[in-house]
Amino acid sequence: MASQAVLDQETFETFRNWRLNRAQYAKEWKQRTGGRVMGYFCTYAPEELMYAAGILPVRILGSHEVQDVTEPHIFAMFCPFCRDCLAQGLKGRFDYLDGIMIAQSCLHIRQTFTSWQKHIPIDYSYYLPMPHHVQSRRATPFLTKELEVFKDSLEKWLGKTIDERAIDDAIEVYNRNRRLLWRVYELRKGDRPPLTGEEAMEVVLSSQMVDKQDHNAALEGLLAQLSKREPARPTGTRLMILGSENDDMEFIRMVESFDATFVIDDHCTGTRYFWNDVELDGNRLHNIADRYVKRVPCPTKDWPERTRVRHVLELAEAYGVQGAIVIQQKFCDPHELDIPALTRALNNAGIKTLFLEFDVTVPIGQFKVRVEAFLEMLQEDDLF
Amino acid sequence: MISAGIDIGAKTVKTVLLEDGKILGKGLVPAGLDTVASTKQTLKRALAAAGLTVEKVEGFMATGTGRKSCPFTDAEITEVGAAAKGINHVLESCRAVIDVGAEEGRAVRCDAKGKVIDFAFNEKCAAGAGTFAEGMARALEIPLEELGPLSLKARQAVPMNAQCAVFAESEVVTLIHNKTPREDIARAVLDAIASRIISMVRKVGFEKDVALIGGMALNPGFVESMKRGLEMDVHVPEDPEYIGALGAALAAAEQTT
Numbered sequence: 001m002a003s004q005a006v007l008d009q010e011t012f013e014t015f016r017n018w019r020l021n022r023a024q025y026a027k028e029w030k031q032r033t034g035g036r037v038m039g040y041f042c043t044y045a046p047e048e049l050m051y052a053a054g055i056l057p058v059r060i061l062g063s064h065e066v067q068d069v070t071e072p073h074i075f076a077m078f079c080p081f082c083r084d085c086l087a088q089g090l091k092g093r094f095d096y097l098d099g100i101m102i103a104q105s106c107l108h109i110r111q112t113f114t115s116w117q118k119h120i121p122i123d124y125s126y127y128l129p130m131p132h133h134v135q136s137r138r139a140t141p142f143l144t145k146e147l148e149v150f151k152d153s154l155e156k157w158l159g160k161t162i163d164e165r166a167i168d169d170a171i172e173v174y175n176r177n178r179r180l181l182w183r184v185y186e187l188r189k190g191d192r193p194p195l196t197g198e199e200a201m202e203v204v205l206s207s208q209m210v211d212k213q214d215h216n217a218a219l220e221g222l223l224a225q226l227s228k229r230e231p232a233r234p235t236g237t238r239l240m241i242l243g244s245e246n247d248d249m250e251f252i253r254m255v256e257s258f259d260a261t262f263v264i265d266d267h268c269t270g271t272r273y274f275w276n277d278v279e280l281d282g283n284r285l286h287n288i289a290d291r292y293v294k295r296v297p298c299p300t301k302d303w304p305e306r307t308r309v310r311h312v313l314e315l316a317e318a319y320g321v322q323g324a325i326v327i328q329q330k331f332c333d334p335h336e337l338d339i340p341a342l343t344r345a346l347n348n349a350g351i352k353t354l355f356l357e358f359d360v361t362v363p364i365g366q367f368k369v370r371v372e373a374f375l376e377m378l379q380e381d382d383l384f
Numbered sequence: 385m386i387s388a389g390i391d392i393g394a395k396t397v398k399t400v401l402l403e404d405g406k407i408l409g410k411g412l413v414p415a416g417l418d419t420v421a422s423t424k425q426t427l428k429r430a431l432a433a434a435g436l437t438v439e440k441v442e443g444f445m446a447t448g449t450g451r452k453s454c455p456f457t458d459a460e461i462t463e464v465g466a467a468a469k470g471i472n473h474v475l476e477s478c479r480a481v482i483d484v485g486a487e488e489g490r491a492v493r494c495d496a497k498g499k500v501i502d503f504a505f506n507e508k509c510a511a512g513a514g515t516f517a518e519g520m521a522r523a524l525e526i527p528l529e530e531l532g533p534l535s536l537k538a539r540q541a542v543p544m545n546a547q548c549a550v551f552a553e554s555e556v557v558t559l560i561h562n563k564t565p566r567e568d569i570a571r572a573v574l575d576a577i578a579s580r581i582i583s584m585v586r587k588v589g590f591e592k593d594v595a596l597i598g599g600m601a602l603n604p605g606f607v608e609s610m611k612r613g614l615e616m617d618v619h620v621p622e623d624p625e626y627i628g629a630l631g632a633a634l635a636a637a638e639q640t641t
Binding site: 352366369370372373376377380 | 449461462463464465499500501502503505
């Protein structure tokens with residue numbers, strides 16, 4: 001019988017391999033299916049529509065390596081994430097992409113898209129004007145029309161039509177993935193979550209890189225294993241992490257090397273990516289549009305009412321959060337605007353926060369000192 | 385019981401020996417490259433000052449950047465926790481303690497029991513730390529100890545934009561070329577460090593009493609800059625650079641009893 005340690009390693013190996021070898025996966029997928037791969041920049045991209053066209057949508061992320069190739073293209077005071085993403089393109093690490101697309105969210109990542117369009121040869125590119133004012137009742141009809149235009153564009157590029165049936169199937173595959181991820185996250189609500197924040201991040205990040213059908217099969221297997229998994233370490237302080245994009249595995253690992261576990265996140269690479277389903281009711285493009293309009297918003301779109309604050313508080317309560325680490329990509333204005341409101345709301349709810357500013361590489365030593373002091377403060381609170 | 389608090393900082397190692405809340409002996413040596421050796425030496429000094437042998441020490445606690453490399457104990461407390469405990473022991477009315485050492489500035493809000501309520505660190509900026517003062521003293525060709533007293537003789541406030549230690553140094557060079565009096569430059573440098581630190585203090589919030597600890601608290605010019613910037617009195621305890629070690633010694637005593 002395999003030891004617990006071996007089991008632990010194997011449980012997440014599939015997801016880890018996908019994340020680490022994403023290029024190889026995409027190339028093999030193309031060979032296997034004859035389909036095309038589309039890189040997208042922001043989670044407002046309507047993946048269902050692309051998947052229905054036989055395309056594999058993959059999210060473009062950075063590498064967390066220092067680089068010197070983006071200076072001519074992106075202003076230095078744009079966020080490090082958008083520069084890191086462009087660097088990957090300029091260095092040829094996404095040479096397997098057939099197309100790129102973006103759904104409007106913030107100017108910084110749009111600059112990455114525009115520079116990519118201009119300087120990296122690519123067969124197809126598409127800018128989808130995702131509305132900003134998602135709280136308007138006109139947002140869903142607007143996006144529905146835009147999805148029709150996008151669908152036409154994809155059909156022209158591929159030389160085929162995307163039929164209703166394919167859209168239905170794509171929605172089902174995507175909704176299934178969301179529900180499975182949601183079930184994995186549900187397990188983290190327990191007193192002793194069977195997976196760490198690092199492991200959860202491995203699972204959710206890989207979902208943005210591979211075919212959802214492959215991911216769904218792996219998730220089914222994972223759920224079966226997790227139901228009988230005994231966590232190898234004590235849970236310690238229950239933490240939430242929130243902010244913009246975050247795929248910084250090293251940081252998560254560092255925090256969890258102490259007596260603490262991340263039990264929930266609010267990142268566009270995490271819960272915001274999969275939290276909401278497409279609800280089926282009548283016109284499919286309308287249903288897809290409605291999902292993206294009503295999903296947990298990015299701060300670029302969360303106004304005039306700040307709905308995300310309420311959502312974050314609900315998550316914190318449901319997952320028994322004791323402290324929150326609020327991170328921000330340096331120079332990310334939309335999140336900068338949200339952070340004071342979020343911090344105040346969390347503090348008022350009795351949840352202390354630690355703010356950290358992320359760059360392409362994080363100063364792990366400096367952050368370690370802050371994290372330890374934060375945990376010490378929270379653990380001292382527990383004693384009284 | 386006798387406990388020892390050891391603060392392994394970026395530039396110096398400090399030890400405090402404590403019995404029933406009373407300091408028996410202290411020791412300070414430069415950290416150097418071999419922190420284990422300098423930590424041993426600082427304990428030796430503190431023991432000698434107290435007239436004790438190491439066997440009498442019943443509990444150890446390490447703090448500071450290098451706390452993980454303490455040869456005497458694995459028990460540790462963060463700089464933040466140690467500063468709050470230490471200052472509470474010498475100034476119970478303190479609600480905000482500002483710790484400016486060689487490589488880092490920190491602000492800690494604490495309650496009447498010395499418990500940490502919130503804290504902030506200076507963000508990746510050398511211009512808000514003691515080493516910057518050292519570099520600027522070098523640029524002015526004076527020993528570090530003279531920078532503070534010299535600045536007190538300043539007759540005008542010269543604005544300096546110290547967002548970055550490297551650019552700040554070039555600003556100092558410009559001031560030197562413009563024949564700005566040295567005392568005014570000295571004050572400009574200390575005002576700039578204080579300004580960086582105060583913006584961090586404002587972020588975490590503060591109320592009376594405010595205390596300043598760490599090596600920079602020994603610089604009278606810097607203390608004046610802080611008072612001016614905060615527009616309130618700033619308490620400097622006796623031996624401000626030992627407060628972290630004192631906090632660690634207190635934590636060691638709590639742990640053992």
